[in-house]
Amino acid sequence: MSTPPLAGRRVIELGSMLAAPFATHILSQLGAEVIKIEPPIGDPTRALVRGGPSGTFIAYSHGKKSMCLDLSRPEGREALYQLLMNSDALVHNLAPKAARKLGVSRVDCERVNPKLIYCHIRGYAAGPQADDLASNPVAEASTGVMEANRVNGRPSRLGPSYHDQFAGAYAVIGILASLLRDQQTATAEDRHVEVGLYETGLHVASRDLVAVQLKQHLLGRPEREPHGEFAMPGYGAYLTRDERWLYLLMLTDGHWAKFCEAMRLPYGGDPRYATLKMRKKAREQVEDMVRNAIAAHDLDAVQATLKSHGVGCTEVLPLERVLEAEQAHQPGKLRTVEFRGMGFDVPEFPRAGADSDGIGTIAPAELGEHTREILQSLGLGAEKIDALLESGGVQAHKPGSFAWAAVRETA
Incomplete structure (x- = not known):
């Protein structure tokens, strides 16, 4: 059994919905320790299905620890900064204004840990729209995908959030590239990974965008290739x-x-x-x-x-x-994940040796389930931990939170 490639690396996730959580999911499946930081209201995917966790949360948050911090409070920021001092990378998909407001901008985090890899997945990268908000459908609309995908004549999103997931995968590539650098000579720029959903959409659509230009050169008019x-x-x-x-x-x-x-x-x-x-x-x-x-x-x-x-x-x-196929049940294709007494067959991140490389997982964490454990790992004493928890800026798991509404009528 070989050592996982990211064993011993600690990655902090400040993510919601899909792009950043998808990136850290991949990093987790490569052996990194991932700590998911959530506000007291939790990641929205915790409450998408009848008030409880969704398939998105279960599929892409297993293998992660959960810490609940209110970054609007100084105690919450203090705990996060303590954590960042002992981490290799931060991945987040907060809006730029929100990141500045909560004290997790690139400048803030470099001040805490100059060697931290800072990965920001945002709506738009540098440019006149840098502070504009964007989501997966916005990226589809602005890069030509949606216009060609019509339902009853109306431009419509594809359905799956492919741009979010592409952006998450691009973020992983950027983080791995940064880790491959000589850390003794790496600069702050080398540790900065920035991925825009819009720019991701452009890259994914580049074949079609270039094809339109080719027709312009050959025919003197823009003309798209048929699907x-x-x-x-x-x-x-x-x-x-x-x-x-x-x-x-x-x-x-x-x-x-x-x-x-x-x-x-x-x-x-x-x-x-x-x-x-x-x-x-x-x-x-x-x-x-x-x-x-x-x-x-x-x-x-x-x-x-x-x-x-x-x-x-x-x-x-x-x-x-889909999961009835014999191919899906070959070794290394699926992993059984237990959550709240239920078992789920969750597809693995595709890699050679997934059935034998020893990379484990843990059940998707309840909000704040590992808060105290993580604080202890930072060397904080019981008195300091209790003070942080009493402040409200740092919170532990509250039993019964994010329960599903009843789905079956009782006799």
Whole structure:
């Protein structure tokens, strides 16, 4: 069993919702000790489902310790600063104005610990909108994603908060890059990691943004590429005879030939459909061929046939069936997490050796569950700890907080 790459590193999270908690979740799964700092009202994800913790909280906050601090009080800040003096990194996604108000700006934290890696995930990085608020949907709206994703003609968010999670992953990359530097010569700038949701959105959309410019150069006018699955006939979801959806991977001429062979269609060698360019010109005919071929079979049978001929395909699964797949239950794919007497199969951060590297976890913590333990680890005496707890700036767990409302009627 090897030593986890971030073993012995302490990371402080001042995060809410998703971006910062997702980043520290990854760091935790790489072996770091993560301490989640929350205000007395808790991270909003603690109360998203019938007044209690949500799937977001359980999935991305297991493995972390919880400390409850009221940073509007001097005692809360004092406790945080004591903690930062004994930590390697701080990750937060507070709004810039809130960070300054609560005393956790970059300047504040560098004053406390000059060697601290300071990671700020914010709406916008440096620029005229640096203090503007942004969220995942705002990033989608401002970087071209939302305009192309319409529901009944209205621009709509994608659903999952991918930009938050991309930003969290980019933050991890920045922190790891900082840790790789020679710490004897590293500067304050080397320890500063800043990720904007807006800038994350730009980077994720760069392929499409460059493609528009390419058409401007070639055609003299901006013109967007069609969505991938609509640009390539046979690449998309098709309904089977037993009314299940099968998603086909039809990217190349080789894929098309294999599909025709598997489905015993006479078009594999037909020169009218030999190349992708030709199939695009005959889009409607090709789509009809594929649609009718799939509709003539039940999903399990056609999927087996296609896979035996090397055609990429998969069933379009509803969430409640995703973890039924044998692939999902191979070693290192899922971890059982216990929370309030319930067991959850939580997907692991994907890495080689996840089933044998010895990186453990703890149940998602109740708010302030580890407050006293963490204060003791800082070398504070019982009298000092009691004084901090009595001040209200530092709080321990209160039993019964964030309970779920009843979900079943009793007989």
